[in-house]
Amino acid sequence: MKKYYLHNGVESSGPFSLTELEEKQITAAxxxxxxxxxxxxxxxxxEELQTLLKVTPPPFKSNSPTPKSKEKSNKIMVLNKGRFYLFAFLTLLVIGSFTLNFINENRKQELEARNNKTERENRQFLLQEEEIKAQKEQLAEQQRLEKERIIKEKKEIITKRLAEIQIENTEKQNLFEATKNELVKANQFHFFRTEEEKNNEINIIQTKLKLLQDELESLDRERTQLNLELENIQLKH
Structure with a gap:
């Protein structure tokens, strides 16, 4: 049995039997x-393929002449002018609407991005302000505590010094009274003592009294000054 090969102008196909060629609908060409x-x-x-050939009828030719120039002038790209212009208008309308929506969407996204960025920056700024405020409050609290500590130490020092002054004043007052008694005794008459010795003794006792009196006055001034300082501290705090 013969086997037939076909060619489509680019490549060949087959082999085919007569029965298979019927399905291929081959033409005379x-x-x-x-x-x-x-x-x-x-x-x-x-010859043996004549019965398999597909008959293609010739193109129909109309007897009524159609003016080609008029047909061409009324149609654009297989459409008549009215439909073409309507189609073009609708196409432009759709493209314009799509483009406008695309632009608006881009603007919306850009605006949202800017707003989000601004919001993040604002939140960051507020956090920084709160952090700075907390640091300032912490520093102020540390300064307050330090000031209170210094005032407390100063009050303790003043109170301690006032107590010392009280003790020193009592001791020196007692010593002053005792020295006054010595001066009284030195002014009395004693045997076996010359006038010069008496005067020397009196001068020594008087010098001692003067020193004690100066020390008592100095202690009194210091006590007065410390009491004023303590009073000012208590008034301020």
Whole structure:
């Protein structure tokens, strides 16, 4: 049984039997080849394939002449002018609407991005302000505690010094009274003592009294000054 090969102008296909060629719907112009042929022939040139050929009717020619120039002038790209312009208008309308929506969407996204950035910056600024405020409050509290500590130490020092002054004043007052008694005794008459010795003793005792009196006055001034300082501290705090 013969086997036939077909060619579509680019590549060949087959082999096919006569039954298979019926399904291919070949025409008279289809190139065909089978074993024993020196070269390709068209199907119309092979006798046994005549019954398989697909008959293609010729194009219909209308007897009524149609003015081509008028037909061409009323149509653009297979559409008449009215429909073409309507189609073009609708196409432009759709493209314009799409473009406008695209631009608006981009603007909306840009605005949202800017708003989000501004909001983040504002939140960051508020956090920084709160942190600075907390640091200032912490520093102020440390300064307050330090000031209270210094005032407390100063009050303790003043109170301690006032107590010392009280003790020193009592001791020196007692010593002053005792020295006054010595001066009284030195002014009395004693045997075996010359006038010069008496005067020297009196001068020594008087000098001692003067020193004690100066020390008592100095202690009194210091006590007065410390009491004023303590009073000012208590008034301020």
């Amino acid at each position: 289809t190139p065909v080849w089978f074993s024993g042929m020196p070269d390709w022939k068209t199907a119309g040139e092979i």
